[in-house]
Amino acid sequence: MTTDRYEPQGNEAKWQKAWARADIYRTRDEHPGPKYYILEMFPYPSGRIHMGHVRNYAMGDVVARYRRARGYNVLHPMGWDAFGMPAENAAMQQKTHPATWTWANIATMRGQLQSMGLSIDWSREVATCSPAYYRHQQAMFLDFLAKGLVDRKKSRVNWDPVDHTVLANEQVIDGRGWRSGALVESRDLTQWFFKISDYAEDLNSALDGLERWPEKVRLMQRNWIGRSEGLLLRFALTAPQGHVKEIEVYTTRPDTLFGAKFIALAADHPLAAQCAAGNSELAAFIESCRQMGTSVAALETAEKRGFDTGLKAVHPLDPNIEIPVWVANFVLMDYGTGAVFGCPAHDQRDLDFVNAYGLGNIPVVCPEGQDPASFVITTKAYDGDGLMINSRFLDGMTISAAKAEVSSRLSGQLLDGRPQARAQVNFKLRDWGISRQRYWGCPIPVIHCEACGTVPVPRADLPVVLPEDVTFDKPGNPLDRHPTWAHVPCPQCGKAARRETDTMDTFVDSSWYFARFTDAANEQQPVSPAMASKWLPVDQYIGGIEHAILHLLYSRYFTRAMHRDGLVALDEPFAGLFTQGMVVHETYGGPEGGWLSPAEVVIENGPGGRSARRRSDNAAVRIGAIEKMSKSRRNTVDPDEIISTYGADTARWFMLSDSPPERDVAWTEEGVQGAFRFVQRLWRLTNDLAGFAAPLGTAPLADGDETSMAVRKAAHQALARVTADVERLRFNRCVAHIYELSNVLGAELGKVESETPPDSLRAAFREAGEILVQLFALMMPHLAEECWQVLGHDDLVAMAPWPQLQEALLEESTITLPIQINGKRRDEITVARDMAAAEIERLTLAQEKVQRALEGRAVRKFIIVPQRIINVVV
RNA sequence: GCGGGCGUGGCGGAAUUGGCAGACGCGCCGGACUCAAAAUCCGGUUCUGGUGACAGAGUGUCGGUUCGACCCCGACCGCCCGCACCA
Numbered sequence: 001m002t003t004d005r006y007e008p009q010g011n012e013a014k015w016q017k018a019w020a021r022a023d024i025y026r027t028r029d030e031h032p033g034p035k036y037y038i039l040e041m042f043p044y045p046s047g048r049i050h051m052g053h054v055r056n057y058a059m060g061d062v063v064a065r066y067r068r069a070r071g072y073n074v075l076h077p078m079g080w081d082a083f084g085m086p087a088e089n090a091a092m093q094q095k096t097h098p099a100t101w102t103w104a105n106i107a108t109m110r111g112q113l114q115s116m117g118l119s120i121d122w123s124r125e126v127a128t129c130s131p132a133y134y135r136h137q138q139a140m141f142l143d144f145l146a147k148g149l150v151d152r153k154k155s156r157v158n159w160d161p162v163d164h165t166v167l168a169n170e171q172v173i174d175g176r177g178w179r180s181g182a183l184v185e186s187r188d189l190t191q192w193f194f195k196i197s198d199y200a201e202d203l204n205s206a207l208d209g210l211e212r213w214p215e216k217v218r219l220m221q222r223n224w225i226g227r228s229e230g231l232l233l234r235f236a237l238t239a240p241q242g243h244v245k246e247i248e249v250y251t252t253r254p255d256t257l258f259g260a261k262f263i264a265l266a267a268d269h270p271l272a273a274q275c276a277a278g279n280s281e282l283a284a285f286i287e288s289c290r291q292m293g294t295s296v297a298a299l300e301t302a303e304k305r306g307f308d309t310g311l312k313a314v315h316p317l318d319p320n321i322e323i324p325v326w327v328a329n330f331v332l333m334d335y336g337t338g339a340v341f342g343c344p345a346h347d348q349r350d351l352d353f354v355n356a357y358g359l360g361n362i363p364v365v366c367p368e369g370q371d372p373a374s375f376v377i378t379t380k381a382y383d384g385d386g387l388m389i390n391s392r393f394l395d396g397m398t399i400s401a402a403k404a405e406v407s408s409r410l411s412g413q414l415l416d417g418r419p420q421a422r423a424q425v426n427f428k429l430r431d432w433g434i435s436r437q438r439y440w441g442c443p444i445p446v447i448h449c450e451a452c453g454t455v456p457v458p459r460a461d462l463p464v465v466l467p468e469d470v471t472f473d474k475p476g477n478p479l480d481r482h483p484t485w486a487h488v489p490c491p492q493c494g495k496a497a498r499r500e501t502d503t504m505d506t507f508v509d510s511s512w513y514f515a516r517f518t519d520a521a522n523e524q525q526p527v528s529p530a531m532a533s534k535w536l537p538v539d540q541y542i543g544g545i546e547h548a549i550l551h552l553l554y555s556r557y558f559t560r561a562m563h564r565d566g567l568v569a570l571d572e573p574f575a576g577l578f579t580q581g582m583v584v585h586e587t588y589g590g591p592e593g594g595w596l597s598p599a600e601v602v603i604e605n606g607p608g609g610r611s612a613r614r615r616s617d618n619a620a621v622r623i624g625a626i627e628k629m630s631k632s633r634r635n636t637v638d639p640d641e642i643i644s645t646y647g648a649d650t651a652r653w654f655m656l657s658d659s660p661p662e663r664d665v666a667w668t669e670e671g672v673q674g675a676f677r678f679v680q681r682l683w684r685l686t687n688d689l690a691g692f693a694a695p696l697g698t699a700p701l702a703d704g705d706e707t708s709m710a711v712r713k714a715a716h717q718a719l720a721r722v723t724a725d726v727e728r729l730r731f732n733r734c735v736a737h738i739y740e741l742s743n744v745l746g747a748e749l750g751k752v753e754s755e756t757p758p759d760s761l762r763a764a765f766r767e768a769g770e771i772l773v774q775l776f777a778l779m780m781p782h783l784a785e786e787c788w789q790v791l792g793h794d795d796l797v798a799m800a801p802w803p804q805l806q807e808a809l810l811e812e813s814t815i816t817l818p819i820q821i822n823g824k825r826r827d828e829i830t831v832a833r834d835m836a837a838a839e840i841e842r843l844t845l846a847q848e849k850v851q852r853a854l855e856g857r858a859v860r861k862f863i864i865v866p867q868r869i870i871n872v873v874v
Numbered sequence: 875g876c877g878g879g880c881g882u883g884g885c886g887g888a889a890u891u892g893g894c895a896g897a898c899g900c901g902c903c904g905g906a907c908u909c910a911a912a913a914u915c916c917g918g919u920u921c922u923g924g925u926g927a928c929a930g931a932g933u934g935u936c937g938g939u940u941c942g943a944c945c946c947c948g949a950c951c952g953c954c955c956g957c958a959c960c961a
Contacts, residue, residue, distance in 0.1 A: 223876095223877070223878095252961065302959080304959085347961065350961080545955085605902075607902060610884095610885090663880095670901070677913090732887075735898075817894095818893080818894040820941085822941075825894050865942095873942090
């Protein structure tokens with residue numbers, strides 16, 4: 001009986017050194033096994049790792065260790081998403097340089113990750129803020145520019161006049177900049193774009209092939225891309241407005257054309273501006289529309305408002321119908337053509353609009369079961385199926401037939417010498433604007449020359465490196481006001497010119513790092529095509545759901561662009577995707593209000609439930625909701641503290657137990673203590689096993705006594721289940737199977753303790769002990785090495801091949817079948833595995849309990865589901 | 875508003891995808907060891923009734939399909955997430 005406690009502190013460091021010395025996690029190209037690329041989303045070096053990282057990387061490490069044991073050549077790298085705003089914020093607040101701050105954070109966090117004992121090939125580490133990384137990004141930008149994948153165009157942006165920078169939509173809160181609080185302006189700015197919309201169709205249709213992605217993520221991407229099939233349709237004006245004779249609209253409901261009651265133009269539509277030139281009231285209305293717009297809250301509550309331009313349009317299918325043209329606040333300029341026709345009966349927005357202005361509506365689709373003569377629309381538009389009414393030659397058609405009919409008629413009808421309509425597929429997806437007016441990002445490698453225009457930086461001059469002597473005491477982009485950096489001669493004509501001072505969106509950095517890892521030291525290219533095709537796609541990618549759209553969509557686009565650039569030979573970078581849940585924690589309300597951190601609180605469990613008091617003065621503490629760990633709620637737990645108290649193995653084990661990995665997991669003190677107790681239990685169990693186990697290398701017996709076979713069976717059953725569940729990333733179930741095996745082994749050990757066990761049992765303990773250690777080595781690699789040694793090994797369990805499953809052990813010669821009477825379980829019966837149905841039936845009906853439950857009623861039906869259950873119907 | 879997901883003991887969750895509901899863990903209760911506590915070990919723990927064997931109820935609610943439903947179908951209730959004037 002071992003009484004020593006396992007001490008994680010010294011042992012974990014010891015084994016980390018041993019792994020490093022043996023260099024076993026370095027990926028070797030000459031490895032004979034099939035490749036397996038496991039990747040977790042690389043972290044932003046914010047300062048310290050948090051529990052979310054622990055969970056994410058613990059999961060990836062299980063997969064990496066498992067695949068390695070299965071003989072795969074595993075690539076499991078790590079790097080840093082190192083550019084971005086927080087470094088500049090820190091520079092402003094703490095007067096440290098973004099580079100200093102970032103590299104210091106990287107050093108800290110690398111140390112923290114290493115203390116987790118992850119099986120990472122650190123020789124491939126990259127940081128996106130390093131010129132060795134971003135020089136290739138600049139080279140690719142120039143390639144993409146040459147191949148027409150990049151565009152420079154004006155676009156309307158949220159401009160913060162205090163911080164002198166562009167804000168993303170989510171950084172605008174109630175019309176104000178999230179940091180400065182300044183009223184955000186809408187500005188036209190010339191910006192760089194990746195033409196992702198050119199790939200909209202492909203990015204959409206290829207989602208079908210991503211079978212190992214969560215359906216949820218594919219759906220989110222599909223909605224974001226927003227493919228729709230419709231018709232571009234031109235309306236003639238009854239009288240030209242200046243030189244404008246027609247209005248083009250986009251519609252997905254050409255079937256409802258006879259229900260059209262108005263045409264609405266976006267406030268920014270050129271024709272609206274033209275009409276406003278001679279109409280100051282309209283001009284004022286347009287101005288008021290522009291001022292709204294930015295705030296999300298305003299959009300939610302905005303009423304439908306409009307202004308009649310006085311123009312009339314001719315109905316394309318009946319020249320006698322005139323349709324009024326309005327300017328409306330709910331029409332978007334940058335989708336479709338910036339103009340729509342409104343069919344109020346079948347579109348809620350249009351209905352709200354006509355109800356506000358008394359324009360009326362005509363229903364043209366009648367739901368099944370409704371009488372067309374009495375079907376009216378008042379406040380709720382009908383957008384369901386039905387048959388056409390009030391639509392002349394369309395009457396009685398289905399919606400899709402009517403769409404086709406209108407489409408073909410108008411495509412064949414000429415207006416001003418051209419077909420009046422044509423089919424068009426539209427997307428919500430816009431081009432990806434990558435210009436940021438920031439310092440801490442990858443410089444965009446172009447030079448603006450007054451004579452030559454936009455000139456690429458010559459390849460020989462790459463990388464364009466960020467200047468180090470910058471200041472953050474003033475708002476705006478430090479690159480812009482740097483005295484010398486931007487001033488360079490034009491590479492073409494040699495005259496004085498100016499560098500682009502915008503830097504790239506940090507999503508660009510993370511759109512290809514997974515490819516860089518395959519060839520991280522390559523100085524000539526971002527990645528060599530040979531290495532890329534050896535390793536890509538990533539077989540399993542693991543990260544947070546918050547990246548479901550942007551990061552993953554941009555990476556899919558970027559991979560296509562790199563494909564076109566000849567760097568990679570595939571379009572989809574991530575064959576398998578898994579999105580893990582968050583780490584959440586209880587919140588604690590202090591006696592004086594505000595929040596207390598878990599460290600300040602003592603939890604008490606009693607029959608009446610949980611209660612909490614403050615550690616310092618025993619004051620009562622309110623236990624609040626379980627929420628995402630955040631500084632503001634003070635419900636964070638520091639991984640360093642957990643690791644120094646309990647060890648990395650305990651932290652990893654707890655992060656993987658209980659909750660399914662895609663769901664949120666609640667961090668609790670009781671839970672982590674339970675995990676720590678199990679670490680100790682495994683340590684004792686392994687030591688006790690080692691005392692009884694047969695010598696190293698002893699083969700188990702195929703026909704031992706009953707106890708030995710039970711031990712063997714339990715081990716192989718656990719092996720089979722853990723194998724199946726780790727393949728499906730169901731780590732919580734793996735944990736349960738390991739508990740079960742250790743329960744069985746503990747019980748069997750307890751029975752034999754005082755005797756000398758027979759050889760067959762000693763051999764079974766040897767086998768089962770090794771299987772147990774190998775199973776938990778995926779989650780608790782340090783403890784596993786220590787236990788492996790206790791079992792007599794002098795090599796590393798991290799290098800051991802996965803145990804061979806003995807299927808024969810799992811096959812029982814007899815099975816126990818539950819017996820149901822009318823669907824209620826009444827008894828069970830143990831029979832030979834291959835017993836004939838008639839025999840089972842005879843035995844079942846002979847059972848005493850069955851006879852009692854039947855109460856003499858006649859058996860109507862006798863159902864045997866082989867290997868499963870018996871149901872007697874009376 | 876649109877789209878998606880989820881509701882199982884005191885808690886996290888499991889149920890081989892239509893076949894013994896509650897595996898495993900946490901918590902709790904009882905016992906052993908101890909002068910005592912911690913640690914550890916053993917037993918119990920869905921609810922109701924019964925000392926007990928056992929009986930009844932039970933997977934958000936109501937209904938349906940089925941020999942059999944946590945699982946499939948319909949309606950409703952509640953919670954969570956995503957998108958949001960995209961014509």
